[in-house]
Amino acid sequence: MPSSDFTVYPHFWRATRLFPEKEIVSRGGDGQGTHRYTYEAFGERVHALANALSELGVERGSRVGTFGWNHHRHFEAYFAVPLMGAQLHTTNVLLPDDHVEYILNDAGDDVLFVDPGEPFRTIERLWDRLDTIDGIVVMGEERPETALPCVSVYDAVLEEHDEAFPWPQLPGDHPAGMCYTSGTTGRPKGVEYTHEMIYAHSLMAIAPVTFDVDESDVVMPVVPMFHVNGWELPYAASVTGAKQVYPGPSPEPADLARLIEEEAVTFTAGVPTVWINLLEHLERADADLSSLERILTGGSAVPESVMRRYDEEYDVTIEHAWGMTETMSVGSYSRPKSHMRSASAEERYAIRQKQGLLSPGxxxxxxxxxxxxxxxxxxxxxxxxxxxxxxxxxxxxxxxxxxxxxxxxxxxxxxxxxxxxxxxxxxxxxAKDVIKSGGEWISSIELENELMKHDSVVEAVVVGVSNDRWQERPLACVVRRSDADVDAEELRDFLGRTYPRWWLPDEVVFVDEVPKTATGKFDKKVVRDRYEDAELRWTPGG
Amino acid sequence: MPSSDFTVYPHFWRATRLFPEKEIVSRGGDGQGTHRYTYEAFGERVHALANALSELGVERGSRVGTFGWNHHRHFEAYFAVPLMGAQLHTTNVLLPDDHVEYILNDAGDDVLFVDPGEPFRTIERLWDRLDTIDGIVVMGEERPETALPCVSVYDAVLEEHDEAFPWPQLPGDHPAGMCYTSGTTGRPKGVEYTHEMIYAHSLMAIAPVTFDVDESDVVMPVVPMFHVNGWELPYAASVTGAKQVYPGPSPEPADLARLIEEEAVTFTAGVPTVWINLLEHLERADADLSSLERILTGGSAVPESVMRRYDEEYDVTIEHAWGMTETMSVGSYSRPKSHMRSASAEERYAIRQKQGLLSPGxxxxxxxxxxxxxxxxxxxxxxxxxxxxxxxxxxxxxxxxxxxxxxxxxxxxxxxxxxxxxxxxxxxxxAKDVIKSGGEWISSIELENELMKHDSVVEAVVVGVSNDRWQERPLACVVRRSDADVDAEELRDFLGRTYPRWWLPDEVVFVDEVPKTATGKFDKKVVRDRYEDAELRWTPGG
Structure with missing residues (x-):
């Protein structure tokens, strides 16, 4: 009985009609300058893109892939593709070739938007193994040197179209988006988002208990747009009419610091590594972060020490959230309840370290x-x-x-x-990483976090190794600081101050680097495979 | 492809599970004290109510009416009825008998919840003319003296049930609510709300650009729960986990002042008359309004002078919104955009007087x-x-x-x-009140607002009267201050300072009272009927 538009259309309408003068800023890569235009101009380009896609054969029900970073062209595709009734499928440009091949063929993308440079070279290399794509649109101004057929240039095809696109009326359950899970275990799996899911998630995401953003904010999604739709931040920010800042291809900490300062960013989001790296950069370089109020982070836990430094040195609040590809990003968000206002700083940090309260809805x-x-x-x-x-x-x-x-x-x-x-x-x-020892569970993450509190430890990953007697036993794989000579026994003793004997890793190995997935998470599958037959020095008994 | 629960269930779950200790406070009527319990206890009563209704024959698809004020029992029905798959139909207790009869028969309610006192007497009086109701539940503790059959007492039937109700899985388009339009012209018309509409409206309503409420707020819905679901505030407040305060039957200004002070209300909502009356009360009585931050108002325009007094004397912001039964309450909300922060006070009041920006979504x-x-x-x-x-x-x-x-x-x-x-x-x-004069439109509301700025005018209503030559011409119907002797010519001159000659009413009549509808709006239909054949003293020419 609702009249219509359980779709992303009202969010597009609101951004472009009620906030036509607000800006979208996009850092160029490869020596290109910063691109800057208004929501109004953005809206016109979204219409032009839909017309261009239509000419390329994209229609209601088509699947349009993207393979690129965070910039205004990618953002235009976020709206043009679902608004015309096609489905936007974003793929991670950092994945190994065989994952990319698998994902593009599994999804059966019809047309693919590709960033120039490395992402384009990846697609070129894989071209003969891609089964369904019959159009490549390079998200830039110039045609790259290539022998590939059916390549068009984004800005050129848009230029040919200035008419308004007649958006179709779509039902709420019409497919709008698609992302693949990162696949730390097994093959990546496709997850489809409908229009009404994006509609509802965007309203949930802007709530005071979640992102708490409005039109006065300046929002910078650092989390890649190929990762759960940039945690849905581009859609949520558009609903509010906030100025948006896109940090472009492979942004370095210096790029982020500059954008925060120059564009007066108030709210940004990305995985903890980004903010740890920014902190290190700030030790060496001056930057004015005074506009920045809050940083949303998730994907893995940010160390409390990092939260404290942002609080104390920059008056910036780091906010923890939890989500998955399957939950469209925000599944929970950690803000202390009002009765915790009088709690001690320690208690508040303990709460803020958690993944928080389940999201409304x-x-x-x-x-x-x-x-x-x-x-x-x-x-x-x-x-x-x-x-x-x-x-x-x-x-x-x-x-x-x-x-x-x-x-x-x-x-x-x-x-x-x-x-x-x-x-x-x-x-x-x-659930797959918890170590099942003698019928009890040992948390690998707790051991890792505790190990990383040790001054000599840079990174640590703990996995379960099969054990005839106990089913599984923990093994720790540790990266030491270059100047440190801590040994396995010292680390076991260190853990023993907090955890029971049977939790202590039966082996500690030192490595130069912990294997990581394309999204920067510890790749425990690789670690497990590497050490599945490892000899363990200790036993739970001692 | 979303998994489930595009319903009010997640909002109920969130309130009762994540904020079990937060309070719901309800002012009793007829000398009853204040009722106070937690969301947890509320949740248990919602289960009990569903079981009780089930025993009364209510099932998925039934329609359950309510006829009462704002209190905890009514609030329990707001969740129990839709959660069990039945439809909650709220009816205005202030309507004339024949409207109540028409609405209850048109909706075909199966069971009716009725407040004791006047509302119960109304239903008793109408009983022989009500076609479909086969159960009356009196929302109180005691059985009233009555010859009506099938009357049960709310608290008594709940007491018999303490088991958990097995909520059914419902599709998003399942009917959840129903309200009738106020019918200033023609018969009242029924409007049905689905589960997904309430789900989405609640998220939209809590957004920073709309109510901007979270768990730290104390929310008091003064707007009656029979009026567009209390502007959907009970649902929106529940999503946030905010403490809720229900002001009970026919609250007087003194009741509201006391509740604000004692319960530390931060956000409240009601029509302008409520806040004008509260202001008058505060001139005579002391009250501490320091907790109160914002008042949402709508239905008709609040005078700027009232906004200013709340700002200046109480540091309370009055926020204008617009909505209709057909838009589930909030269709627009007026908050100055960030670029208006530097505007003058005059400019900001001019913006705040408007109905605002269309709501997200x-x-x-x-x-x-x-x-x-x-x-x-x-x-x-x-x-x-x-x-x-x-x-x-x-x-x-x-x-x-x-x-x-x-x-x-x-x-x-x-x-x-x-x-x-x-x-x-x-x-x-x-659209029905705009006066069409010689092919041009004259705004009756603008003339009314301007007339009400005159020191001697208490109320003014302007309607169009048929006119052979001009199609329609304005007639003003004015209530003077008791000590004033202003005449028609003076008022026309007063209007003439702002409006063109052809806008000036061709007749000004003085009356003791302007006819009003049951919801307190000017009843222009009655005014038009009364003056349809009136002689007009002036003509647009002079």
């Missing part, structure tokens, strides 16, 4: 191996299940994974969590 | 008689059309009204507005 439960709900006491572990209108209920083309990862309308997140009396979720481990 | 257009969009220049008039997922696309059982009031997915609001360069809507008139 969702429902969750946390259950143990028997399917019983665990008490909300901040200690009992269980797997987190979530459901709601912004959570998917299946993977694309993956009946087996659907069997495994969904249950009676619930998404089994694979995250092992505690929930405290106030309802704050804390991730203890991935 | 909606789309609008403003067209003239030919269907052409009017320019956004703050001067050109046109009728406001809106559409979106929280706007209905039909009336219940009203094929003719549907023909008239909806067009290609748009709701024709019947409001004549201007839109300024920033996109702010200002209501100039109701």
């Amino acid at each position: 969702l429902v969750m439960k946390v259950t143990d191996d028997d399917g019983s709900e665990v008490p909300w006491d901040g200690e009992s572990f269980g797997e987190l299940y979530v459901r709601g209108p912004t959570v998917v209920d299946e993977y694309y083309n993956q009946p087996e994974a659907n069997e495994e990862d969904f249950e009676d309308g619930w998404l089994k997140t694979g995250d092992v969590v505690t929930v405290d009396e106030d309802g704050y979720i804390e991730i203890v481990d991935r | 909606l789309v609008m257009k403003v067209t003239d008689d030919d269907g052409s969009e009017v320019p956004w220049d703050g001067e050109s008039f046109g009728e406001l059309y809106v559409r979106g997922p929280t706007v209905v696309d039909e009336y219940y059982n009203q094929p003719e009204a549907n023909e008239e009031d909806f067009e290609d997915g748009w709701l024709k609001t019947g409001d004549v507005v201007t839109v300024d360069e920033d996109g702010y809507i200002e209501i100039v008139d109701r």
Whole structure:
């Protein structure tokens, strides 16, 4: 009975009609300058792009891929593609070739938008192995040297179109977006977003309890636009009419510092590594971060020391959130409740370190191996299940994974969590990473975080290694500071101050680098494979 | 592809699970004390109520009416009824008998919740004319003296049930609510709300650009719960986990002042009359309003002088909004844009007096008689059309009204507005009230507002009277201050300082009282009928 437009259209309308003069700023790569235009001009380009795509054969139901960084052309595709009834499928430019090949063929993209430079070279290299793409649009001004057929240049094709596109009326359940899970275990899996999901997520995301942004903010999505639609920030920011700043290809810390200062960014978002690197950069270089109020981070835990430094040195609040490709980014957000205002700084940091309260509009439960709900006491572990209108209920083309990862309308997140009396979720481990030792669970993440508190440790990853007697036992893989000579026994003793004997890793190996996935997470699959037959020096007994 | 729960369930889950200790406070009527309990206890009563209703024969698809004020029992029904798959139909207790009879029979309510006292006596009086109701639940503790059959007592039936109700999984388009338009012209018309409409409206309503409320707020819905679901405030406040304060039956200004002070209310909402009356009360009585930050008002324009007094004397911001039963309350909200921060106080009041920017998630257009969009220049008039997922696309059982009031997915609001360069809507008139004189439009509301600026005028209503030569001509109907002797010519001269000669009313009549509708609006239909054959003293020429 609602009249219409359970789609991204109202968000597009609002941005371009109510805030036509607000700016979209986009850092160019490869020596290109900064691009700057208004929402009004952006809106005209979105119409032009839809016309151009139409000429390339894209129609309602087509799937249009993108393979690029955060910039205004990519942002134009975020609206033009779903508004015309096609589906926007973003692919991670940092993935290994065979993942890219698999994902593009699995999704069956019809047309692909590609950034010039490295991303274009990747597609060129893979071209003979891509089955479905019959049009490449290079997101730039110039045609690259190439032998590929069917390559057009984004700015050139847009120039030929200045008429208004007749947007179709679409039902809310029409496909609008598609992303693939990062696949730390197994093949990447496709997740499809409908129009009404993006509509609802955008409203949920701007709420005071979530991003809390409005038109007075200046929003900079550093999280790549190929990663869960840039955590949906481009859509959420558009609803508000906020000025948006896109940091372009492979932004360095110096680029981010400059953009924050020059564009007066108030709210930004990205994984912890980005903010740790920015902090290091700021030790060496001057920058004015006074406009910046808050940084949203997630994907992995940001160390408390980093939160404190941003608070104390820059008056910037780091806000933790949790989400997955399957939950359209924001599944929970950590803000202290009002009754915690009088809590000590320590208590507030402890809360802010957690993944937070489930987002408005969702429902969750946390259950143990028997399917019983665990008490909300901040200690009992269980797997987190979530459901709601912004959570998917299946993977694309993956009946087996659907069997495994969904249950009676619930998404089994694979995250092992505690929930405290106030309802704050804390991730203890991935269900697949939790170490099952003698019928009890050991959190690999807790051991890693504790190890990383040691002055001599740069990075640490802990995995379970098969063990006949105990089922699994922990092994730690540690990167030392270059000037440190800490040894395995010292680290075990260090852990022993906080954890019981049976939690201590039965082996500690030192490495130069921890293997990482294309999205920068520890690749525990690789670590597990490498050490599956490792000899362990210790036993739980001592 | 979203998993589930495009319903009010996630909002209920969030309130009761994440904020179990937050309070719901409810002022009793008829000498009853204040009722106070937690969201957790509320949640248990919602389960009990669903079980009780089930026993009364209510099932998925049933329609459950309510006929009462703002209190915790009514609030319990707001969740229990839709969660069990039935539809909550709220009816205005202030309507004349024949409207109540018409509405209850048109909706075909199966069971009716009724407040004790006057509302119960109304239903008793009408009982023989009500066709479909086979159960009455009196929202109180005691059974009233009555000869009516099938009467049960709310608290008594709840006491018999303490088990958890097995909420069904419902699709998003399942009916959840129903309200009738106030019917200033013609019969009241039923408007149905689905679950996904309430889900989306609640998220839109809590946004920083709209209510901007979170868990730290204390929210008091003064707007009656029978009026567009209390402007949807009970649902929106529940999503946030804010403490809620319900002011009970027929609250007086003294009750509101006391509740604000004692419960530390931060955000409240109601029609302008409520806040004008509160201001008068505060002239005579002491009250501490220091907790109160903002008042949402709508339905008609609040005088600028009232806004100023709240600002200056109480540091309380009055916020204007616009909405209709057909738009689920909030269709627009007036907050100055960030670039207006440096504007003068006068300019900011001028903006705050407008109805504001269209709410996130909606789309609008403003067209003239030919269907052409009017320019956004703050001067050109046109009728406001809106559409979106929280706007209905039909009336219940009203094929003719549907023909008239909806067009290609748009709701024709019947409001004549201007839109300024920033996109702010200002209501100039109701389409049915605008006076069509010689092919030009005269705004009756502008003349009324201008007349009410005159020191001697208490209230003024202006209507169009048929005129052979000009089609229509304005007639003003004015209530003078008791000690004033202003005459018609003086008022015409007063208007003439601002408006052209042809806008001036051709007749000014003085009356003791302006006829009003049950919701407190000027009843222009009655005024028009009364003066349709009036002799007019003047002509546009002079």
